[in-house]
Amino acid sequence: MGFSYQNHILHAESVAIADLMKTYGSPLYVYSRTDIEYNWHLFSHAFGIHPHLVCYAVKANSNLAVLSVLAKIGSGFDVVSNGELERILLAGADASRCVFSGVAKTNIEIKRALEVGIFCFNVESMAEMIRIEQVAKEMSMQAPISLRVNPDVDAKTHPYISTGLKENKFGVDIDDAIPIYKMAYNSPYLKVKGIDCHIGSQLTKISPFLDALDKVLELVAKLGKLNIHVTHLDLGGGVGIKYDNEQTIDINAYISSILDKVGSLKIILEPGRAIVGNAGIFVTKVEFLKQNSDKSFAIIDGAMNDLLRPSFYQAYHQVLPIDENAEGIDAHWDLVGPICETGDFLAKNRRLSLSEGDYLALMSAGAYGSTMSSNYNSRPRVAEVMVLGSQYTLVRERETIQDLFNKEYMIND
Numbered sequence: 051m052g053f054s055y056q057n058h059i060l061h062a063e064s065v066a067i068a069d070l071m072k073t074y075g076s077p078l079y080v081y082s083r084t085d086i087e088y089n090w091h092l093f094s095h096a097f098g099i100h101p102h103l104v105c106y107a108v109k110a111n112s113n114l115a116v117l118s119v120l121a122k123i124g125s126g127f128d129v130v131s132n133g134e135l136e137r138i139l140l141a142g143a144d145a146s147r148c149v150f151s152g153v154a155k156t157n158i159e160i161k162r163a164l165e166v167g168i169f170c171f172n173v174e175s176m177a178e179m180i181r182i183e184q185v186a187k188e189m190s191m192q193a194p195i196s197l198r199v200n201p202d203v204d205a206k207t208h209p210y211i212s213t214g215l216k217e218n219k220f221g222v223d224i225d226d227a228i229p230i231y232k233m234a235y236n237s238p239y240l241k242v243k244g245i246d247c248h249i250g251s252q253l254t255k256i257s258p259f260l261d262a263l264d265k266v267l268e269l270v271a272k273l274g275k276l277n278i279h280v281t282h283l284d285l286g287g288g289v290g291i292k293y294d295n296e297q298t299i300d301i302n303a304y305i306s307s308i309l310d311k312v313g314s315l316k317i318i319l320e321p322g323r324a325i326v327g328n329a330g331i332f333v334t335k336v337e338f339l340k341q342n343s344d345k346s347f348a349i350i351d352g353a354m355n356d357l358l359r360p361s362f363y364q365a366y367h368q369v370l371p372i373d374e375n376a377e378g379i380d381a382h383w384d385l386v387g388p389i390c391e392t393g394d395f396l397a398k399n400r401r402l403s404l405s406e407g408d409y410l411a412l413m414s415a416g417a418y419g420s421t422m423s424s425n426y427n428s429r430p431r432v433a434e435v436m437v438l439g440s441q442y443t444l445v446r447e448r449e450t451i452q453d454l455f456n457k458e459y460m461i462n463d
């Protein structure tokens with residue numbers, strides 16, 4: 051789709067990656083606008099005429115270009131901080147199509163979200179709900195709320211990105227939800243809108259989603275008997291993507307199996323990775339090759355501060371040469387960065403034919419790539435480019451060394 055070989059040369063849409071590297075330097079994130087829009091439409095179209103809101107999870111990739119492209123096609127957004135909220139507003143989003151998630155909302159965040167008229171808060175705890183009620187009262191407003199319930203369902207994903215088990219910090223135990231809903235229902239400053247549930251990320255099977263949905267529907271019925279009627283279910287994000295050869299979720303099948311169960315309730319989804327993950331790549335240059343009797347290391351100019359997923363989750367990203375015919379030393383290479391950490395690797399044991407100066411693309415890096423990057427080892431963050439057909443545009447300037455010092459002060463005594 052967005053990234054393919056054309057005459058053995060890797061392209062983003064119709065643009066050769068080599069041309070982007072010449073223009074913008076290395077390392078570089080490259081996004082395909084066509085893929086981002088296509089992926090969002092896959093979700094939206096699958097709902098047909100059923101009431102729904104596809105709220106892109108901003109944390110996956112919060113570049114203003116990505117957000118503005120999605121805002122233009124009518125996306126809602128899922129934000130978890132004021133930073134994300136201000137980003138989507140700047141990008142032209144309609145706040146009334148946005149949900150505010152996140153584990154610990156501050157008074158300032160709650161106030162701002164109420165001012166701009168967000169669609170709903172996804173409340174994480176009784177204490178947080180009391181805080182939201184207090185802020186709404188001070189503003190003489192009614193805050194729209196859903197309670198994030200934890201259904202104790204195993205998402206069967208990496209433990210760091212599983213969120214729906216009792217042992218995880220997220221949400222409220224589903225069995226403890228009713229008294230909290232009763233309190234919300236009886237408050238003049240809270241408006242009960244829905245139930246929220248997000249069980250984890252990079253799920254590759256539909257069944258955990260449906261198990262969680264069954265538990266949520268039991269709660270809907272119990273609340274109904276108490277005359278507390280929710281009007282939507284927010285089933286979170288979590289749809290996995292193909293990083294390697296894994297089977298992933300068919301979005302049409304996923305959404306139609308949800309719709310089979312939910313009657314006329316409006317459905318909100320918060321996909322992040324499924325929209326941007328495969329719509330972005332990270333391109334890095336081979337600086338040095340170093341081989342010993344045991345190992346072959348390709349030392350690249352990209353590092354764990356630019357793309358943390360391999361170090362943090364042992365995540366796999368496919369590695370492709372930007373010139374399929376490039377000749378070099380054929381070996382099983384570990385791609386390691388310049389950072390002073392043994393865990394600084396982007397890929398291990400990949401059969402490639404490499405020479406110094408080659409460019410390599412780490413595929414499926416559009417989600418949780420740039421957003422999880424840092425300045426560790428005082429490395430400036432890399433540039434980002436968005437491609438559409440044969441056009442391309444810089445959407446984030448490469449940071450300069452000076453940028454790194456901008457907010458710091460020396461002690462001068």
Ligand SMILES: Cc1ncc(COP(=O)(O)O)c(C=O)c1O
Nearest residue numbers: 107251252287288320321322323
């Ligand atoms: C509350 C919430 N919604 C949505 C998402 C997006 O998840 P994903 O990128 O897996 O779709 C996350 C991240 O896991 C999340 O925590």
Ligand SMILES: N[C@@H](CCCC[NH3+])C(=O)O
Nearest residue numbers: 109211251252359417418
């Ligand atoms: N950052 C994770 C996903 C976490 C999702 C946020 N709840 C990843 O790269 O896979």
